[in-house]
Amino acid sequence: MSQNLKSASQSAHDKLKGSLYLTIAASIWGGMFVVVKIVVPSVPPMILVWSRYLIAIIALVLFCLQQKVDWHIAKRDWPLLIGIGLIGQLASIVFQETGTMLANAQIGSIVTATTPAFMTLFAAWLLREKLSWQQLLAVTSATTGVVLAGGGFHVKPQQLLGVGSLTIAALTWALMSVLLKKVPARYPALQVTTVGTAVALIGLTPMIFIGYPHFNWAVLTTPKVGAGILYLGIISTAVAFVLWNKGLQYLRASQSGLFFFFQPLVGSLLGWLVLGEALHVSFVVGCLLIFAGVGLTLREP
Template sequence: MNSKKMLGALLLSLAASIWGGMFVVVKVVVETIPPIELVWLRYLIALVCLMLFAVIFHIKWRFNQRDLGIIILIGIIGNAISIVTQETGTWLSNAQTGAVITSATPTFMIIFAWWLLGEKLDAVKIISVTMATLGVIWIVGVHFSGTHVLLGIFSLIIAALTWALMSVLVKKVSGTYNSLQITIMSTFVAFVCLTPFVLSHMDVITRAHYLDPKIGLSLLYLGIVSTALGFVMWNKGLQLMNAASSGLFFLFQPVVGTLLGWLVLGETISWGFVFGTMMIIGSVWVSIRFAK
């Protein structure tokens, strides 16, 4: 593995680990601030942080008009739809379910990379997709009770699909921009899209107790660490590796999310949940071990 791929692997691993912890933070704060408003606040904080990064590193902007459509799609599909459904799903289920079901993202990325980028879809990739799908189905079966839980699981599956599509679309953006610029533009698109919904429920924003350490620190983590740093690292890692391989590093997300859900929130780990997780992790191992 050359130095660029090593750096890409490191950045993708760090981003996925950060997002694993994010599920626990979301589960804590989403009881006070609903998902759409929470994502909006998260992006507001992230944009301030990202623009400071751009000033500090003297980023020069050269906009390529032919990338406008892709940037808008990345913002709507990945930063808006995926994150809102992810936080909604975590709210309606639990941190473990959120971390594990969205870890099916790598297999969806393989399909989208084949469809949109022409990356070869071989037997190894098909087997890994099948294993991850069975793992998700097993988890769904284990938690197959209660209307809200079912809606949460559906939301999380949508989150995994849309994040996978967004990650592949990032590969289609021209080399005109660095990862910081892509993150700023896509986050701004999502922020604008969510603003009309938030303005109609401003009472939710104004009555939140931001001085409560649980709320304030959670928002700072989600905005600065999980969004600003996490998104930049993920987008940079995507630029350094092919789409199918990039998705494999989502493995760190369910591991961190499950462990923190157990340690911090006291969520139980059932055998069915463990089996589903092992199936998803096994799909990643098959992709790494037998890929040509």
């Protein structure tokens, strides 16, 4: 009896710890949409992502040195770690940046918030996680809340390409998040994030120098753009990716996805505060539905 109570207490503690990591990471990404919208007019999406990863890899390597990470990785695990980098940190982020440029910060955060639904499906397929009525109700509640928080899904015809790009970003990010659950526990989140970021940076570098031979790199040193890229590289990439990957270790993939809804919540709020984007009355109702969905997830055994 005592052992069971101790186990239950530890499980609840781990769930709260994972929830905190995931909430902070998703909230940071919500603010990222606003930063991207400010910086993108001066910098093409591909160069923005490349610059962001260049800053991130420096920060991550320094973190790894400070933590004295053991870099021995089994040969059989390399394909999975490389695949995670290509799918999540390369493809997903490029589509996300492009979609945000073609749409707006609110639509960007709302469309990519379909990620939890995709995560639930991928978890059932790849991890054999069973879908409960509570999970489905939580996803439905939070998804409805996201649309309401953004004032409804008002998309102009010229923004459809952006919506398509953002949908691909959501799909690839969901797949990456579920694949992270298959990474052996002996590899810390910091190590997995560093490998994925390095893979994305290596994959992007040839495309950058072939596709943008005449880009004015001096733009990156201007105060506004430079500060934005530093934020995206250190906070939105290095710190947030590590927190997200670490949070996934404590919860099931289908549960973890619900915390992604804090991204559109923060994105919509900051889009209103900083960019002057419209914030509808339904925002409060949407917020309550999002919190209800997350609450259902936390209560699930």
